[in-house]
Amino acid sequence: MRRRQIMKWSVELGLGLVILAWATTAAADTFRIPDSARQQELVHLLLQDCGACHGLYLTGGLGPALRPQDLRGKPVESLREVILRGRPGTPMPGWQAFITESEARWMVQTLLNGLPDETRLSDEKGLSDDH
Amino acid sequence: MIIERACIAGALILTALSSAHAQLRGTGDLGIVIERASGSVRIVDTSARAPIGRVQNLGDLSHASAVYSRDGRYAYVFGRDGGLSKVDLLQVRIENRIMQAGNSIGGAISQDGRVVAAQNYAPGGVKLFSAATLELLADIPATYGDSGQRSKVVGLADAPGQRFVFSLFDAGEIWLLDASDPRQPRIEKFPAGLQPYDGLVTPDGRWYVAGFYGEDGFALLDLWHPEKGTRRVLQGYRQGEEKLPVYKMPHLRGWAVAGRRAFVPAIGRHEVLMLDTETWETTGRIAVAGQPVFVVARPDARQVWVSFAFPDNGKVQVIDTETAEVVRTLEPGRAVLHMEFTPRGEAVWISARDDDRVIVYDTASIEMVGQIAADKPSGIFFTARAGRIGF
Numbered sequence: 001m002r003r004r005q006i007m008k009w010s011v012e013l014g015l016g017l018v019i020l021a022w023a024t025t026a027a028a029d030t031f032r033i034p035d036s037a038r039q040q041e042l043v044h045l046l047l048q049d050c051g052a053c054h055g056l057y058l059t060g061g062l063g064p065a066l067r068p069q070d071l072r073g074k075p076v077e078s079l080r081e082v083i084l085r086g087r088p089g090t091p092m093p094g095w096q097a098f099i100t101e102s103e104a105r106w107m108v109q110t111l112l113n114g115l116p117d118e119t120r121l122s123d124e125k126g127l128s129d130d131h
Numbered sequence: 132m133i134i135e136r137a138c139i140a141g142a143l144i145l146t147a148l149s150s151a152h153a154q155l156r157g158t159g160d161l162g163i164v165i166e167r168a169s170g171s172v173r174i175v176d177t178s179a180r181a182p183i184g185r186v187q188n189l190g191d192l193s194h195a196s197a198v199y200s201r202d203g204r205y206a207y208v209f210g211r212d213g214g215l216s217k218v219d220l221l222q223v224r225i226e227n228r229i230m231q232a233g234n235s236i237g238g239a240i241s242q243d244g245r246v247v248a249a250q251n252y253a254p255g256g257v258k259l260f261s262a263a264t265l266e267l268l269a270d271i272p273a274t275y276g277d278s279g280q281r282s283k284v285v286g287l288a289d290a291p292g293q294r295f296v297f298s299l300f301d302a303g304e305i306w307l308l309d310a311s312d313p314r315q316p317r318i319e320k321f322p323a324g325l326q327p328y329d330g331l332v333t334p335d336g337r338w339y340v341a342g343f344y345g346e347d348g349f350a351l352l353d354l355w356h357p358e359k360g361t362r363r364v365l366q367g368y369r370q371g372e373e374k375l376p377v378y379k380m381p382h383l384r385g386w387a388v389a390g391r392r393a394f395v396p397a398i399g400r401h402e403v404l405m406l407d408t409e410t411w412e413t414t415g416r417i418a419v420a421g422q423p424v425f426v427v428a429r430p431d432a433r434q435v436w437v438s439f440a441f442p443d444n445g446k447v448q449v450i451d452t453e454t455a456e457v458v459r460t461l462e463p464g465r466a467v468l469h470m471e472f473t474p475r476g477e478a479v480w481i482s483a484r485d486d487d488r489v490i491v492y493d494t495a496s497i498e499m500v501g502q503i504a505a506d507k508p509s510g511i512f513f514t515a516r517a518g519r520i521g522f
Contacts, residue, residue, distance in 0.1 A: 047168075048466070048484065048507075049441050052379055055211055056167060056193030060234055061252060062283065062300070062328075062380065086376055091328070091344050093376030098442065 032102040042099075042107055043115065053091065058111070063092060068114045079108045154221070158203040161220050162471070162513035164482065164489055165195045165208075166506040172197075172208060173505050174220050177473050177480070177513060180491055180501040184223035190214035196237040196510055199517035200262060201244035206512065207262070209238040215249055217265060220514070227265050231258055239289045242520075246313045248287060248295050255281035257297060257306075259313050268313040275302035286330025286341055288384065288521045290354050296339040298327035305330070305341055305350060307357055321361045323350040328398070331383040332521035333408070340364075342383055342398060349395075351411060364411040368397060368404060375399040379424050379440035384521065387428030387435040389452040394435045396423035403437060405455060417455055420446045425469065428452070429494055430476035438467045438481075447481060449497060459497050463490045468508070474515035482508035 034042060047056060053063035064070065071079065083104040086094035099107070161183075163172040171187040189195075191212035198207050205226060208216045213232035216225055234253035240246070240262060247260045256272040273282040282301035290296050295308045303325055309317040325345025332339050332354070339352040348366035353359055381396035388394075388408060397404045397416070403426055405415040421443025428435050435450040444466050449459040464483025472479050478500065481490045484507050491501040516522040 044485075049378070051193055055191070055234070057191055057212075059191070059212070061194065061211065061236065062285075089345075091326070091377060091380065093378055095376075 031105055034103050034106055038103070039106070042103060043110070045099075046107060046110070046115070058115075063090075066111050068112055071112055076105065076108050076112070079111075080104045083107060156221070158220050158514050159474070160514075161203070162480075162511065163197060163206050163208070163218070163220070164480075164503075164505050164508050165192050165197070165510040165512075167192045167195065167484070167509040168507035170210075171506070172206070172218060173503070173508075174223055175480075175489075175503065177478070180478075180503070182503055182505075186218050186223060186225060188225070189216050189218075189228075192509070194236060194509075197512040198238055198240040198247070198522065199512070199514050200240070201517050203514035203517045206514075207238060207240065207247050209235050209249055211235060213251065215247070215260065215265060229260075229265050231260070231267070236283075236285065237287060239287050239295055241289055241295070241310055241313075242291055242293050246293075246310050248289075248308075248310070250284040250287035250297055252283040255283050255299075255301070257284055257287065257295070257308065259310060259316065261313075269310075269316050271308065271316060271318065273299050273302065273306070275299060275304065285328060286383065288330060288332040288339065290332050290339065291336040291520065292354075294354070296330065296332060296352065296354070298323060298330045298341045300326055300328065303327065303345075305339065305352055305361060307339075307352070307354075319357060321352060321357075323361055324348070324363065328380045329383040331386055334388060334520060336520040338408075340383065340386075342381065342395075344377070344380070344398065365395075365404065365406060365413055368413060375422075377440070378422060378442070379444075381422075381424050381426075381440075385425065385427045387426050387432065387452070389428060389432035389435070392452065392455075394426050394428070394450065394452070396426045396437075398422075403435070403450065415455055417450060417457065419448050419450075419457065420460060427470055427472070429472055429479070430474065434494060436470050436479060438470055441466075444468075461492070461497070463492070463499070464488060469510045471511035471513055473513065480511050480513075482511055484508060 053061050054066050055061045058066040084096040086092045160178040162175050170189045170192050173182050174184040176183050190210040193211045195210050206218045213230050213235045215231050216228040219226045232251035235251045238249040245262050247262045249258045259269040273284050282299035285298050285300050287297040293311045298305050303323050305321045305323045307319045324343045327341040328344045330341035341350045349364050350361045351364050352361050377399045391408050393406050393408050395404050403417045407414050421439030423437050424440050425438045437448045447461045448457050451458045463481045465485035468484050469482045479492050489503045489505050489508050493500045
């Protein structure tokens with residue numbers, strides 16, 4: 001009886017580990033966090049190039065505002081799709097020629113969290129005093 | 132001792148006088164460079180090819196543009212955040228500043244220089260201000276449809292007869308506004324097409340041309356005969372070919388007209404279109420290095436300079452308007468955003484955002500002749516715009 005119980009737990013634990021391992025691998029396949037150099041490039045792209053239509057402070061322009069409060073409640077997957085494939089019928093182009101799926105997902109997460117102030121500051125270094 | 136003091140006092144007075152004299156100058160060779168990320172403008176001298184000052188605290192200057200008072204002393208700077216600043220180029224300071232909207236995209240100044248118009252995305256519409264005091268004279272909401280929604284306004288330009296013309300992105304209309312009485316403007320509305328993204332008034336002030344994102348072609352309004360309404364030109368220039376993603380909307384203001392030939396950006400395509408301004412027919416296509424954003428003519432119209440959208444925004448190409456061929460491909464710097472010719476075109480200033488500099492080219496030799504440090508520079512606006520229709 002007791003041995004059977006232990007067997008059952010072992011099987012469950014083993015199964016659980018297999019599932020966990022599989023899930024981790026699957027996640028690693030579809031979502032790889034960009035390295036820090038690439039993250040900087042992506043933030044630069046967000047502020048400067050996405051910013052051409054969405055505003056340098058992502059407050060909107062020809063395109064909608066992209067601050068956390070503007071994106072709240074929108075599914076991550078659909079936002080990622082918009083970045084990669086654009087929005088038909090609007091000027092939003094697909095960026096999949098330049099950005100991987102993982103990178104797009106990282107960008108969505110970054111937008112949802114809000115760009116940290118230090119990112120913005122490092123992108124906009126202080127002005128020199130010369131004329 | 133007394134003599135010595137008198138000498139010192141005299142010398143001080145002389146110094147004061149001479150520095151007062153040194154400040155006397157015209158503005159015809161001055162201009163501003165927008166520093167988009169830091170909310171400042173650099174005032175530049177195009178004769179000395181050097182900066183002479185910087186004005187800060189102008190707010191969010193992403194996609195900022197500027198127009199000039201007709202004496203060329205003041206720049207009216209339109210910020211993304213709805214800020215409208217009147218900048219004194221000679222005293223290097225903000226003369227006046229207001230917040231006039233939530234999200235703005237540019238502006239224009241009237242023929243007589245008395246009225247400044249701002250075009251806004253949110254709330255969608257146009258506002259008229261006194262150029263002298265920035266007092267609000269009229270608020271024109273860009274309402275359309277049955278439920279009274281408001282459209283984003285694009286392509287605002289001044290036209291002869293104290294008029295302004297602009298396009299409604301969401302409504303697909305062109306509005307002609309008569310500001311003869313700026314407190315009681317009169318408006319005529321014309322159907323245009325799907326999603327106009329920008330517009331311009333031709334250098335002679337006769338035609339308003341709007342480009343569409345949502346469909347092929349351009350709309351044309353004859354400002355001599357607005358009663359004839361809009362007509363379509365260059366229809367179907369993308370026909371039969373896959374619509375390409377557009378990584379940056381082209382700008383039409385400053386477009387190139389050389390004789391009867393006009394050179395315009397083909398949206399989404401790696402092409403500059405040539406058209407005949409008498410018949411408004413397409414007369415040719417020039418293959419270029421990317422999606423054109425600015426297609427601007429040297430003031431004598433012998434050359435057309437082209438800048439490009441991401442990812443080809445490190446290049447600039449020069450087209451010879453006589454042969455309609457690309458004669459030079461330049462790599463002035465990373466992320467070229469704008470190009471501005473000196474009043475008679477011996478030089479062109481090019482902003483390279485990601486290199487934090489403005490590069491000056493001699494347009495005869497097409498060689499770099501100077502550069503100026505600027506923080507994330509975007510638009511470059513020289514005071515010669517003060518005397519040009521449609522600027």
